[in-house]
Amino acid sequence: MISQFFIERPIFANVIAFVTIIIGLVCLYQLPVAQYPQIVPPTIQVATRYPGASAEVIAATIGVPIEQAVNGVEGSIYMSSTSSSDGSYTLTITFNVGTDLNTSMSLVQNLANSALAQLPAGVQQQGITVKKVSPNILLVVSLYSEDDRFDEAFLSNYGVINLQYPLARLPGIGQVRVFGAGPYSMRVWLDPDKLETYGLSTVDVQAAIQGQNLQVVAGQLGAPPVPNDQPFQFTVNALGRLSDVTQFQDIIVKTGTGPAPQIVRLRDIARVDLSQQYYSNYANMTGHRSAQVIIFALPDANAIAASNVVYRAMDEMSKDFPEGLAYTIRFDTTTFVREAISSVYETLFIAGILVLIVILLFLQSMRAMLVPATTVPVTIIGAFIAMMAMGFTVNLMTLFALILAIGIVVDDAIVIVEGSAYYIEKGLPPKEATIKAMQELTGPVMGITLALVAVFLPAAFLPGITGQIFRQFALVIASTAVISAINALTLKPVQCAFWLKPRDDKPPNRFYRGFNRVFQAMTDFYMAIVTRMVKRPLLMLMVFAIIINASVWGFLHRPTGFLPTEDQGYGVLLARLPEGASQPRGREVADKINNILNQTPGIKGWVTIGGYSVLDGANVSNYSTTFVVYKDWSERGTRLDQDTIVASINRQLFAMQEAQAFVVIPPPIRGLGQTGGFQLMLEDRRSLGLAELQRTAQELAQKGNAQAGLRNLASTFSYSSPQLYLDINRTKAESLQVPMVNVFGTLQAYLGSSFVNLFNKFNQVFQVYIQAD
Template structure:
């Protein structure tokens, strides 16, 4: 077949052009993303019980829903938060790759089964089910720069004109408003006037429900109608009210004797107010409303951001004067910058590889043949990537960067061997045929080994498997195309264009060639001496293996490196029960510090929101410190460096705990960087007991050197000041009172009550009852509240019970149905996440009481799962590599000779990581797997040629020396092409630099050491093992011939 292409260069070129054109088309069809689809699909179930405490929400809403949802097919784990604002939020995480639509349908069915167990008010407000990644993808703020538009109007403009268009965009899981003041008809009750007039809060509720009602009026003349009826006319019953004046005219009581009436405005202040006043948002110090855009699982974040940007640009054309928007938080900014940097890295690697090839081949005509293999192989790879549903992401592009040094290898081997035959005096066609007879076997062998290494890796499940998948297959596909090109295009072009060049005309090249000729012959002569020193070499090899193991044990590990994503978080926590006003004061101080920090571009704050539990809390806030673009910041202003620099100042803020965090490495796996640790109460004891166990664990864990004490904390607390209303139920019944009326009165006055709806601007808004602010400011206001008994008497609530001060949780969290407390933390400087995880587990086992346990969640859960997978991946790579070699050579000893080079590569990789102070992560683990194939590839070139020379009759040692001499040039050429090709990865800067440095350092060190030591150990081990094998089989030894004679 190869002869066919040698004689048909146009045919071979046409195939390469077709492959390139098809790949070019697929380039524009491939989506772009940071990672493959690695985030576990997540379903969010949300409900609201207005006025209920966290405990009531947990008992009556969250627990019934959890009991039904638990065990839904594909579920990994489930977390829930029940809050004092009446909200319930359950997040169900599924296995990576589980169909999200099927998951949503299963959850929907289970929620429907729980509906009958939920309070009527919860069913009235609705239980929502959303397919979304529970992390913000984009935050859009809306404000009035010149203050010409009041904030309520700005907020409602966002709700009426922006929210729904954004929700309709493809890829959007949900859009939520923060700091909003959505309209509500607020009926602010005056309990003193009501008591004087003998009117109760329940009376007002019932009257509004009765008089604010929409009914169908029917038609005049509707069929069947009398003959001759000329028209049908609609009757509009104007039952639903629409403005404060109409609500104020509602008749609460009418005296039929005197005609006197008591109207709603006589006992209440009615205004078009806001539904919620529990949070506030600022952007660079200015009050704003924020639209938080959540990504739908399986969608592309970059596409989502571009759609949101385009839609906001479109909508902004219709903004009223005085309103503007800012997209101040954009997680895809990092992705775009990182992808751009990777493309530049790819181009830099391409230039370096071509330069190395030219130095060794010393001819533009010769250099262009292996150079052509690079774009053809890489661009053709895009076709298969498109067919497999891949994306252009960090992993696949890093695979292409590393593949540059691989796809050129086979073409280099072909061209170098053809030139060697031309130097021997053969004409081009004959030289190409003879060269291909010698190198076809090694090319197929090395390709098979690389495919054996990478293809099995692609089918590992889970998040780690998804990360390996696209990298592994991208490299495997490009290597396969490279092998195809080296067996078709490269020999065709070699036969057509290569000619014997004679000695180079450039003195520099002549000196290089003379020196290399002397080096190769000296190297060949040294092999015989090294064989005699085999036991010394064997001892050195064992020392190398021992050193590799020692470095493996000493090098810290993590799941993913911490990247400079262009922003960091600040979480603010005040004492339990602190008012929104106090939290806003602390947030302003923190914002001043952040905005005064060099490298920070702008700051957004959401006050009254617990970012870690995603619940409304008056004593919590979160801030987003968005940094200047990467090219505008020096290296010392990286995100982590700025976070560490600003942390001491934030800790000086009085009356609050203010902590800065890196963002999560993968959006959707945790709220912040670091680890997430769940303490679980298996026996269902009190929240106070859970809090005590959690705080004891945190106190002990802060003493561990592996854990950063300043970033270890939990927002779970049971110290929130509360009141228990101790109702004397016997007394209430003796006085003829209705218990539901008593509790509804409490809810209406101190909480709020959603009665029904009204229409405004073509939308439906809520009518809300609540006591005016002066009537619910202290516990003594209980004496101003009355209920009516069956005899029509007004009974004050303070005669039926009293408020008893107590403390309790602001939020109640569950993990996999158990009461739990989330602990957030991070490794101390100089320690890895794996060491911090081990320290937390060690402390938990000795500190937690009986019937308490712990589980990991978020990114740490995936890191622990991936720990065992890494060893499996490496073992699979070795096993498949061994089996492929054994099958190809029909020998069990040959694969051992080849794979003995693998520990040498690992020694180099681990040494490089250790010297640079880096950790073992997913990227370096991918590099380890890649080194199995790379190290084996160089060894195969030596062993294959030695085997051929042995079959031709050379002595074992002479065959090994001859093979080493002949293969030295292509091995060094391909090795240095690869090594220099990864230099841009080693010294990467900007967005995504940590991942590029990790994999670049790993393969650089591994390939450098493996190349040097393989050239020493592999020929010697081949000779020793082959002598031992032939001795066992009594095979006659061929005639000895000195390596220098074989030119």
């Protein structure tokens, strides 16, 4: 018999328990910590830019070729793209849970590159970026100054130059984006009148810059093969790629011959300055001008560990900040995870103490209580070994499973204690009594364990996201049951044989006597009720049927949902201005929102990104996104819960006439959408056009909002933005020997901006653009 083997070798049994605890603690230290199991489908993002192009042009010239090439990549579920009016294009490909993104990224990269030849020349110059990213934001680092001494361009480019790349190299970080002003760019602001005066076009200006701002490879002097008497070897350098505004101003665009030679430089026809590559976004932090460094975690990263690394890195890099520059991390999605995990650990500890108190009350023997008491640490800590072996994380579901398991794992030990105590009271020595008890209890203990495993194991095979959530919960409980059984057959018999003693004739103390009297009275009362019920079987059957029917009716009529809504410590404020609204109008709305939030109780701070829609994950000119961070839960109390704060903000936003604005709560599981609720995608499968697609989307939203169970249905898709159509007389242009490519190139350069080439500054590479002033 296995138990007798360990009773005869007590040191061996204790070593097994100690090794289990040590390995379990090591696994606990190494296990990733997360809010929920990894159930969010991983994503790969393909991004590029087409400066000056409209959203419709981007969708037709970039979206169609890339999406046709990438469609059907192995392991993908679906893909969605966003084409923005600022010239950006983003394609997000979602894969099945468990897909190896390293392999998938190579496939996506190859397929996207196969479409590169079909893209416009301006896009080919920008290139295509393929990254594996998590759709949820980890945290936001805000750069600002208390006295607003720095402008937006400085703040954003300080983040780009000094923070973006070091943060992107940190373990667990998938993507780092800097929002606020655009990155530095050498902007050449052309004067159309002066161009006409000098007989120049944008094509001439672009060719001049390309010809004089280029990297020069001048070669070497004295390089082999050389005569034997050659003493030195020199590398020849020349000014090639420019870096300063004055150097660009001195670029010669046109020369003239004759008695009075004429040289036209770039400064004669344009204003040159080191400015921004694009002006789509703006940012503020609790009313201060700022740059927002948004950090996304990798799909399978340990969010808390990644967040800790960012905090340490920012603390170190902030030592080199210029005077007056500061940073803060107002928005951190891991704050709620830390609080939730800490609360569950506290609950786990309290549950263990309560179980031990209950055992002591009923066994009324400290020696007997110690046997099941030692089961809890061995089994619970040992469960982390199973979690590490199965690739699980320390999350709310696995910890909840451990809390429930505390009451289950002590059952085997209590049964063994009772069986051994029974034979000890019969007069057998503790060792022989335990051996005899285990001969009877080994089978029941194994049977109970198999029954528990059989109950919880099927939940591990549930399909879909629901199955992903409950798989870890079920397997952790099954693992604790198995570990408890092993512990009950090895260590518990040893403890019973050495710790249990025959009861003496001394009566229990006053507390136990009082408890026994109360418990006996409750038992007698219960038996009286059961006796009455047994004598009225038909009536009890009717009561049973009523209870079952009432339970079924209540179950069917209760509201259903995926996961309960939780106060995660922040909300998302979305503001939408009318179509075609300019950026100054958006800034005015942002200032009014700042005033509203500043006067709302329970708000710790907020982070605003103008020109960005968190719903699309893309730049949308008439949108702004504000992450509203509440004060700590302990400071707010129950009086200022999330519903109260959100209702207060929405009441004030409703009175604002300049824009439609409202606060939404984040999703229960970060990464499954950007806000709570659901997302519905409309597809134009019959190619009816964008206008019909928008009409259908608006009609669907109106009908949905009319239903009692739905609210705040809206679509970020817009085709009705005010636009101008330029009707070009192509026949006349050709008859005047003006190529259409020059007409379109001039339009793009004047009204959009045209990419020319690159220049180096601050050990970075930036872009050169020309545009009409």
